[in-house]
Amino acid sequence: MLYREAGQFKASYAADQAIFPITQDRVAVIAVLLIAYLGVPFIQGDYWFEAILLPLLIFALAAIGLNILTGYCGQISLGTGGFLAVGAYSTYKLMTAFPDLNILLIFILAGLITAGVGILFGLPSLRIKGFYLAVATLAAQFFLVWLFNKVPWFYNYHPSGNIEAPPREAFGFLITGAEATPQVRYVVILIFVTLLTLAAKNLVRGRIGRSWMAIRDMDIAAEIIGIRPLQTKLLAFAISSFYIGVAGAMMFSMWLGSVETEAFQLFVSFDVLFMIIIGGLGSLLGSFLGAGFILLLPIVLTNLFVGGLGFTANFAKHVEFMLFGGLIIFFLIVEPHGLARLWQITKEKLRLWPFPH
Amino acid sequence: MTMAEAGGNGADVLLDVANISLSFGGVKAIRGVSFDVQKGEIRAIIGPNGAGKTSMLNCINGFYHPQEGTITYKGRTRKQMRPHEAAAQGIARTFQNVALFKGMSTLDNLMTGRLLKMKGNFFLEALHLGPAKKQELAHREFVEGVIDFLEIQTIRKTPVGRLPYGLQKRVELGRALAAEPELLLLDEPMAGMNVEEKEDMSRFIIDVNEEFGTTIALIEHDMGVVMDISDRVVVLDHGEKIADGTPDEVGKNQDVIDAYLGVSHD
Ligand SMILES: Nc1ncnc2c1ncn2[C@@H]1O[C@H](COP(=O)(O)OP(=O)(O)OP(=O)(O)O)[C@@H](O)[C@H]1O
Ligand SMILES: [Mg+2]
Numbered sequence: 001m002l003y004r005e006a007g008q009f010k011a012s013y014a015a016d017q018a019i020f021p022i023t024q025d026r027v028a029v030i031a032v033l034l035i036a037y038l039g040v041p042f043i044q045g046d047y048w049f050e051a052i053l054l055p056l057l058i059f060a061l062a063a064i065g066l067n068i069l070t071g072y073c074g075q076i077s078l079g080t081g082g083f084l085a086v087g088a089y090s091t092y093k094l095m096t097a098f099p100d101l102n103i104l105l106i107f108i109l110a111g112l113i114t115a116g117v118g119i120l121f122g123l124p125s126l127r128i129k130g131f132y133l134a135v136a137t138l139a140a141q142f143f144l145v146w147l148f149n150k151v152p153w154f155y156n157y158h159p160s161g162n163i164e165a166p167p168r169e170a171f172g173f174l175i176t177g178a179e180a181t182p183q184v185r186y187v188v189i190l191i192f193v194t195l196l197t198l199a200a201k202n203l204v205r206g207r208i209g210r211s212w213m214a215i216r217d218m219d220i221a222a223e224i225i226g227i228r229p230l231q232t233k234l235l236a237f238a239i240s241s242f243y244i245g246v247a248g249a250m251m252f253s254m255w256l257g258s259v260e261t262e263a264f265q266l267f268v269s270f271d272v273l274f275m276i277i278i279g280g281l282g283s284l285l286g287s288f289l290g291a292g293f294i295l296l297l298p299i300v301l302t303n304l305f306v307g308g309l310g311f312t313a314n315f316a317k318h319v320e321f322m323l324f325g326g327l328i329i330f331f332l333i334v335e336p337h338g339l340a341r342l343w344q345i346t347k348e349k350l351r352l353w354p355f356p357h
Numbered sequence: 358m359t360m361a362e363a364g365g366n367g368a369d370v371l372l373d374v375a376n377i378s379l380s381f382g383g384v385k386a387i388r389g390v391s392f393d394v395q396k397g398e399i400r401a402i403i404g405p406n407g408a409g410k411t412s413m414l415n416c417i418n419g420f421y422h423p424q425e426g427t428i429t430y431k432g433r434t435r436k437q438m439r440p441h442e443a444a445a446q447g448i449a450r451t452f453q454n455v456a457l458f459k460g461m462s463t464l465d466n467l468m469t470g471r472l473l474k475m476k477g478n479f480f481l482e483a484l485h486l487g488p489a490k491k492q493e494l495a496h497r498e499f500v501e502g503v504i505d506f507l508e509i510q511t512i513r514k515t516p517v518g519r520l521p522y523g524l525q526k527r528v529e530l531g532r533a534l535a536a537e538p539e540l541l542l543l544d545e546p547m548a549g550m551n552v553e554e555k556e557d558m559s560r561f562i563i564d565v566n567e568e569f570g571t572t573i574a575l576i577e578h579d580m581g582v583v584m585d586i587s588d589r590v591v592v593l594d595h596g597e598k599i600a601d602g603t604p605d606e607v608g609k610n611q612d613v614i615d616a617y618l619g620v621s622h623d
Contacts, residue, residue, distance in 0.1 A: 202483050213460060223420075225469060
């Protein structure tokens, strides 16, 4: 089927404001969802889930969170690793302190706790911008990781310093702990990611999203329209942190199972930042594309250079660094809207094809 | 001009600026300026570069806080007002250098201009349910009215950063109109435009004033335009008010002629 907008006249503003106004987009999204829900769960073999699908979904969720703050509201943050840790450690504390509490509820609570912490560290954003704000969030990153490392209460005084997810059930399925199957964990995470992506889409295309973008694009004009900068930025910090907190909760309890603060160091903050830069600032689709790209590239490179061409793993790693570096510079300078924008341009070309003028 | 004669008679005064002084460190931008704006009129503020015109608008909508003087709007006197409070009370404005939301489409810029008219319910919005959806549609309908009025239908979905300057100015007017303001402050709405664009813009300004009854205070350098569209003119020079009256009166005023002679402006 050709990708066409022409001929699809919208008879009402309601149709024009639908979540996917173009039929082909709608069909594509439904197809992806059908495969994700009805096909993928029947894949056998843990590798696909553990190495690719689970981290892809979890990091996409974190990337959506960061994109809300940085891509939509224009507030740069290097604290993602720290906020993921807040989600993980609050999940652990809640799971162990309240063994009977529904695990799905715990994920939401962990998100809310992270949102609170996000608001706290977002307060300086009223006074400082850009580079200085990045430094302030960097302080949050270091402080949070230090806190979870140094205060034994957070890891229940466990001698190893690790936190480990105990087994918990939801709707009769075991979804955390060593016995939970990757297929079940995948479906649970997928449901969360689907619902939260939908909510994010609704927020960014409505009143709240516009107030974020207004602050991002021209804060003076935004204020004169009646947008309150502090409230608007703090809401972005809160919602962004909520998403990252839920991602951290799942990363810990449903993907890795056992973690220490090492998993939430600064490099994770950069990874997620690179995901939204390469995927596309201010794009939800880009959050998925970026997460996929950053997670898959190393795997592809390792397979190609080490498996295929017989180079050392070290070599593959260096190629990876160079490629990432180059791509980030490319996207920052040439295409700040990332892969999502390249995709959109392709679609725009297709819309007119084969008559470009 | 009955408008001018009514000056000082408090009944129809929408905005009254009294003895405003504003300085930045040592620079005195405004020195004891008083004037009023009456309901329904088009009031021009003119003067050479650096006269303090933009600073005056910034005081009116709460962006700058004058050290002295009072601003009375709709009968309420405020020494200080925050920009969002001014917006909530029906004051909208455009900027001398276009200040659009560059990453958004024309439609989204206008919808953002209407933000204060929208009620917030976070959860309904996240779910895009019932009232939230209805509200979006109702406001979209209003904004489409503004789009038709300004004849910018064809650029509805275009990111405003890609538009030519003249159109950006028009979109910025649209964003201000989307708020349904009672008082519209325009800072050089025709700067940098060619003759045709200026004619269009003048027509829009007059139509806004006549059709919606919006009171307008505008800064403009083009004297021809000022003479054509404004009811009353206040003239500033070096932060002081040197004349105030109908365009004819002001045009004949010797102080005004002197202020403009030898002072370069476009
Ligand atoms: N934020 C500020 N900080 C310091 N000085 C300022 C500031 N804003 C304005 N000024 C000064 O106040 C004086 C009046 O400036 P203003 O911008 O109000 O003039 P204007 O009449 O709008 O001029 P123009 O026709 O060039 O736009 C100028 O001397 C200017 O340098
Ligand atoms: Mg000015």
